[in-house]
Each structure stands twice: as structure tokens, then as C-alpha cells.
Amino acid sequence: MHLAIMNSRFPPEISNHQPLIRLRQVVKVYRTAAGDFPALKGLDLDVEAGEFLAITGKSGAGKTTLVNMITGTDALTSGVVEVGGVNIHQLDENRRALWRGRHLGVIYQSFHLLPNLTLLDNILLPMDFCGLYRRRASRERAMDLLRQMEMADHAHKLPSQISGGQQQRVAIARALANDPPLIVADEPTGRLDSVTAEVIFRIFQQLVAQGKTLVMVTHDRTIAGRVSRMLTIQDGEVLNQPAA
């Protein structure tokens, strides 16, 4: 049953009738020595396919926690998270990894490129894991992505040999490697200067224009007019959710 869903990539009839991302009563409690800390307190959220959603909020509000629930990179305390109709927290670890590799691109504030691999290999790796492309094709695709990110000249360098902005562009290329419909980014420009941040933002706009769905955490409220929706998180709850 799960396999069938994974192998079909978000059939359009489903996404027409249902939001791409659907969160219901999502609770995340961090258990610490000092006691339990509820970071998300029963949060509901729908994101339609093709949206460019920006999430903002004060530091410690629970943005990263929310994103982790959507990507399935951290365990849920209670509630439901469906992405493309799949209840991702019910998948086992291996299936979730495979599902994530095929359907989701994740971009981090601190890039997280593998330090010992060349940029090209970094992009090839997700394709290798998920096996959607043949070997020759995946190499061409990786070079294409690097070219799109204007990083083709650096293909054989190591991550430590390029700048932060460049690393983030490679990380985006890696997130796009398996051509996933959904991209989730947690403060992708947080470590970059405003000019570089603008370049990255433009890339995201292009991706949305190509039909991708983008969820991005940011502290930059000036982009409000340039995304399809702004969401503010406060103390683990959605502050305001104007009608889409």
C-alpha cells in the first residue's frame, strides 16, 4: 500500500482535492531533564501544491520544530502529518528515508554538504540512494543542476573550497537532485549576506514558477509581498492564518 503511493508521485487528482501538506493537532514535546517542554501545541496547517509558504516567528517559537515535523526528520509526539496523502510518521525509518529522498528536498541553514565529497558527488549521492535515474543520466542531470546554480565550474571542488553562498546553491542543487515536488528550507539565507540571500531567494521564486511547492523559514519579513503566504509561529502555535 505504501509502496504504491511512493511509486506514484502525487497524482494530480489527489492534489487538486487535498492540500499537499496537511497537519492536524500536531504536538511536539521535548523531554528534557528539566521537564517536558511543549514546542508545538496542537498545530493545524494546510499547504496547497504550488504554494510558496514563508514561516516566520521569534527565535524559539518552534519554526524549526515545525519544519522537522513536515520533513519527518524528528519524531512526532502526537497528531497527523500528511504529505501528498502519505502519513509520513507512520512509515518506518527506511521507507521514510526513501520517501523523503524522492519527494522532498531539504535545505539547511548550515548547508550540511558532505565534506569529503566533491560538489558533483554531493549532488549525485541522493540519486544514487533513490535509484530514480540511470547512472549516465544522473551525471548529466547533476551537471545540469550545477549549471542552473552557476556552479558548474566548481563541480570537482570540495565544499570547504567554496563560499557559503556557493555552498547553499550546491545544497539547493542537491535538494533538487531527484526532482521532488516539495522543497523545505530552514533559514536557507540565515548565514548569507543580503545580496547573496537575494540570489538564493530568486532561485526559489523560479522553482515555484516551475511548479514546485516551497516551504521556507525566514526572519526576513520584507519578502512578505513576494511569497504566496506568510505564517507566523508563536509559542508553538500559528499566530494568524489569513485565508489562502
Add this chain to the structure above:
Amino acid sequence: MMRPRWHKALADLWSNKMRSLLVIVSIAIGLFAVGLISTTHAWLGLAMRDGYAAQNPANIIITAAGFPADFVDRIRNLPDVQEAEGVALVSLRVQTGQDTSTPIDIQAFPEMDEKQINQLTLLEGKYPPADREIVLDINKLEDTAARLGDTITVQLPSGRLREMKVVGIVRDMTIGAGGMGGGYFIASPQGYITFETLAWLEQPELLNQLHATVRSGDADLEHIQSVAGTLMDEFERNSLITISRAAMTSTAHPNNPYLESMLGLLVMLGFLVVFLSAFIITNTLSALLNQQIQQVGVMKTIGASRFQIRSIYMVLILVYSLAALGLALAFSDRAAYALLTFLSTRINFNLPAVQPVPRSILLQALIALIVPQVAGSLPILQGTRITIQQALSGTGSGNADRPSVVYRWLAKIRGLSRPMLISLRNTFRRRLRLVLTLVTLILGGAIFIGVFNVRTTIDHYMDRLGKYFIADVNLTLSEPHSIREMTAILKQVPGVVSVEGWAGARAELVEPDGSVGEAVILQAVPTDSTLIEPILTAGRWILPGDENAIVLNEMFNESLPGIAIGDTVRLRVNGEETEWVVVGFFQFAGKSGGLLAYTGFDHLSRLTSMTGRSMFYRIVTAEGMHTLEQQEELGAVLEAHLKRQGIEVSEITAGLSLNETTARGLDTLTTFLLFMALLMAAVGSMGLMGTMSLNVMERTREIGVMRAIGATDRHITRLVLVEGMLIGLISWVLACLASFPIGKMLSDVVSIAIFSMPIDFVFTATGVFIWLGLVTILSILASVLPARSAARLTIREVLAYE
């Protein structure tokens, strides 16, 4: 083109060459030790058993007063006898300097070039010698001060001198086989000549030792004994007087007790080393994989399944293992051969044509392929089990969500600086890792200290054996003299404090059927002697008023199983059958020592009609004259003095030299043990270096952060140093404790093989302190070196370091 995931495995290997090298060497050293031990075990058994059997050693040796050549033919024709040969055995002295000489045992064979039994291995020169030439055995060659091509001077009974050319050097693996006179280690130098040379040496052309092999069942001692009995009957039927007989299997090398103890040690150590290397490997790999947890998180984010991640690391580990296996295989055989070469000169065997030992290779390969995978699977499992979030933030494995008890406890200690506290907390933060590191170090240290203690135990026992030879000078006269007169004469020499007249006789056990059995050295001591302090294991020593009381050494338990205090033993002394009552047992040099018994001087001298007279004197010298040189010097003075009095001296030996010969066999063992201790130290040290270096390397990032916030190199060095030395010291204390059971176990293996019973285990501080020194130095090196290289990186590089 390689798939990117394998690319990643290789890139990980390649990116940190120092770390990869450490991992490979850590695995290799464990494999090496296992390989060295198992290969030595196999080769040693091969050399000592098969190599010995290849010399076609005599199964039966009968020493007689003399027998004709046709008697040998008659023996050879007996149905159970495969081959029989007669030998003429003579004892002479060979000059080693102006006034010094040493005894030499010479064998003359009638058909030298057709010799079948007790074959000699020609090492140098030629064999057989021509008439009036001599071939010498390599083992005690040094004592004769002769080399190939030299001419040795032999003293004849008449006082005449004969010069003989040394034309060949051979190895005679059968030295000590008769069991007479204490075996191989106290055997005199051995020479081999033609039968025709005997007359020229003023010796009778008379065969006096019979060597025979059995037709079948050469591994069945009982059968050989019974054939020996048949042979003895044959001697009797021909009215030939026999002196002693010995029976042994074709694989019973005279030095087998040492072989047994070494093999026992090798098995024990091998077992421990397998454990040790498993710990080293586990530890090293868990350190390595801990550094990879973040990358595991990243790979999971981009879609890697647990299986895919695991296979990457399994391949990575496989590459390390194969490299380590290659290294270990390349060196373990060589080291084993070097060890074998050393032992061959010490316990007298021919170096065999060795071949790689499949069992040893298999063992190394199995350990290399399995242990690292098992060891690695734990951290991999951990690394793949935590949530991606934990992996990425690097908190997953730290179990550091609250300050540990130790940390809180440490924080209460006054005078600890904050950075020091941080460092100590680091030590205790990763509890599992700390435990692994400690277990590795403790095991390595405990084995080292344990082996060292076994060595000391044996050394101590050798000193203890010296109490059987307390006298400074031992004097043997050509004929008996009155003890009272001799005492007076000897005391005229300055330095002589006291003199005791002892007696000695060669005796043989009398078998229940009345036939002559094994040879016994019977020593008679004055009941008030102060020159012997025996190690009594049961019963009592000789007392004044004792008549035919006798105290036996441990070897009688093997020859007369079940013998107990109060039993009667029958001995043939000077051809006469006598009865003795056992009053006690003492422990001597074990299986290589043969049968030895003590009785009271008065009784034996009455038996031999020598009341008040003796040929053997034990002399004590004044304080400050107890070194070997001083003893030898006094010996020369005494000899000259007696000569002036017209008393002929047969032999003078320094007390310490006697001790030395007894100790020589055990000395081989202690050298062997020292070597094993060094091997353990090397293995333990490598484990220590690898683990601690990886610990510090893992913290490269942390070091970078500390530097970024103002820590100087000295701060950082001090931090890692404190941590390293703390681990080292904790492990040292625990290793000292653990070394007790390990040392005792090893000591028992050795002593049971040699003495058939455990000897007192002695604990020495030497090994403890050497290990302390090693641990300290290695802790410093292992923590400061990687910290230094971390300090050499720029902060940017460090923070980028994963």
C-alpha cells in the same frame, strides 16, 4: 565509474590519512599478535616434535659397563627392535685457556657414516670426521672456546695432551635424552669421533651405551618400556652389567617441558590477545564512526535507507580490515620465524622449513573480517537509529542531556579551573567510550604486568633454587680424604670460613621385578648442614639420628606414581640393592632435573664404607667474597694449595656457576616471557595511542571553538593532557588489580608444565612501574600530538572539520 556512495567510503578513508592509518594499525597490531602467537605455536610444535622425530631418536638408551659389537647385532635381530647401535661414551677434559679446562663428553661410533639412530644435523664443515679429528655440537660450543677449523687440546687421563682439529659443527637434538645428570641444560659440551680414535685418546675400544629404536609403537611409552625390559634381560643373559636405562617416545624432545610451558603460555596469551584486539578494534571503530554521525544524518535527509548507510560503513570497515590483514600477514610470519630462530638456539632444535600456517591465516582473516564488522555495527546502529535532528546537531550519541553525576561531583572540588572542569567533564561525558577505552587499556596493561610478574616469579624461584647450592666453592677430589684433615688444610687458605664434607653416589631405581630402572642422583649431606635450604613440599628434612631416611624431589611422583611418606624405595647404590624410607619431598628444577634424592651423610658413608671421609667438599668464604669471579679466584687458590699438599683435585666449581647451569633452562623461559611482555606492551600501547588520538581528533572542532574564544595552545594542550593522563592513570590502577589473576593464571600454566605443580606467585612492582611509565608517555603522546595538529589548523579549517 564508481557509484557516489562508494566514492564517499573511499573519500572518508582518504581524507584523513592519519586517522585511517591509526585505525588500520590498531586493527593490524591485534591481528599481528594473534598471528604471531598462533604461527609460533604451530611451528614450535612442528620443530620440536616432527623435527625431533626426523632425527630418528633412540627409544631406548641402556648404559652398560661394556658390550661387544656382535651383541648389538643380536639386539638388532630381536623382533621388536627396528635398529640398534652401540656407542662408546667417554668423558675427558678440554683446555679452554692457560690453566682452565672444561669437561667434554665424546661419543665414538663404529660405523659413523652409516649412523641411523640419533642422527646429527651438520651445520658447518664436514661429517663424519677422519681419525683424530673431532666434530662438536653447537649447543655448548661456547664453553669449549673453539670454532670450526680450530684445534682443541684434550687432556688425557695420563696427563698427556692431544690436539684435535674441529672439522664440523653439528646439532644433536638428543642431548639430555638419557635423563642422566639433569638433561640438556647441565650437559657438558659434546664431541663426536671415529671409533678408531679412541685408542689414541687412551680410551678402551669398548661400546658402553646401546641405542635402539622400536619396530612399531614408537609413541607408546609402555610398549617401549617393555621392549627395554626385554633388552635388559638380554644384557643379563649375556652376563653384561648395566648401569642405567631410559625409555622415551620418538617425539619426546628432552626439552619438552619447556615446549609444553611455552605452548601453554602461547595458548593463554593468544586467547587474551584475541580479546584485547577485539576491544581495540571495537574502540577504534566506535571512535571513528562517532565522527560520522552528522554525515549519517545528512545522508538520511537526502534519502539514504538504513541499509544503504550501513553498507557504506561496512565497506569502509572492510577496506580498513583488509589493509590491516595485509599488514598483519606480512609481518606476523616474519616475527614468528625470528622468535623460532631465537628459541632454536636455546632449547636445541633445527629450524624447520616452515610454511604459512593455514590455521593462523584463517584465524587472522576471520578476526579481521568479523570482529571489526561486529564492532562497527554497534555505533552504526546507534548512528542510524537516532533521529536526523539529533544526528545533525551532534547530540545524539552524547547522552549529555544532563550533567553527569561525576561532573557535578567534580564541580565541587575546589581549585579546579573552569577549563579543567570542561576537560574532565569531556572525559566522563561519553561513558560507553570511556568504558571501552579503559577496558582496552586495562587488559593490555594487565597482561603486560602479569607476564612481567610470571618472569619475576620464575626469577625468584631460580634464586630459591640457589639455596640448594649455598656453598661458594664446590670441590671434588680424585679420591676420598679424611674430612677432619681436609677441613684443617682448607682453612689454612685465607677467606675460607667453613667446610662441609658431602657425599654423592649414582644410584638407580630398582623396579618391582628386580630390574634396574632410572638413574637417581643421591646426595648425602651432614644433618646439621647450613649449606642447603630445600623447598620442602611434604614431610620433613633429614634429621640427626636418621638411618635410611630419604627425601625425594618432585620427579619421583612421575617415576613412582602414588609414592608417599613412609613408603620404602629400593635403590641400587654402587651395585648393591638398598632400602630407603621416604620422609619428605622437596621441589627442585622440575622435569629437566631428573631424579634427585637427599639422605644423611653418616648413613651413606657407612654404606659405602667411607666413614669420616669424603671426595666432595662444600666451602663457604668470608663476607664480601660471594661474586662469581671471587669464587672462581678462590677456587684457583685452593687448587694450587691442595696440589702443594699432594692432594689431587678432580674438579672445582664456583657455587654460583652451579646455580647458573640449573637456571639456564628457566632463563630461556623468562627471556621468552619478556618478549611476550614486550609484544603485549606494543599491542596495549597501540591500542592506547589509537583510542586516545581518535578521542582528541574527534574534538578537533571543539578545540577550534575554544581557540576562537581565546584559548591559547598552552591552554588546549593542558586540557587534553589532563584528560589523557587521567584515563591513563585510571586504567593503570585497574590494570594493576587485574594483573593479579592474569599473572597467577599464566604462572600456573608455566610452573605446572615444568614442575608439575604451581610455584609461589610473586608480585613485583617493576612491571607495574614500567607500565606506569609507558602509559604516561603514551597518554601524553597520544593526546598532545593530535591536539598539536588540531592547533596547527586555522580556526576556519577546524570549524569546517567534520
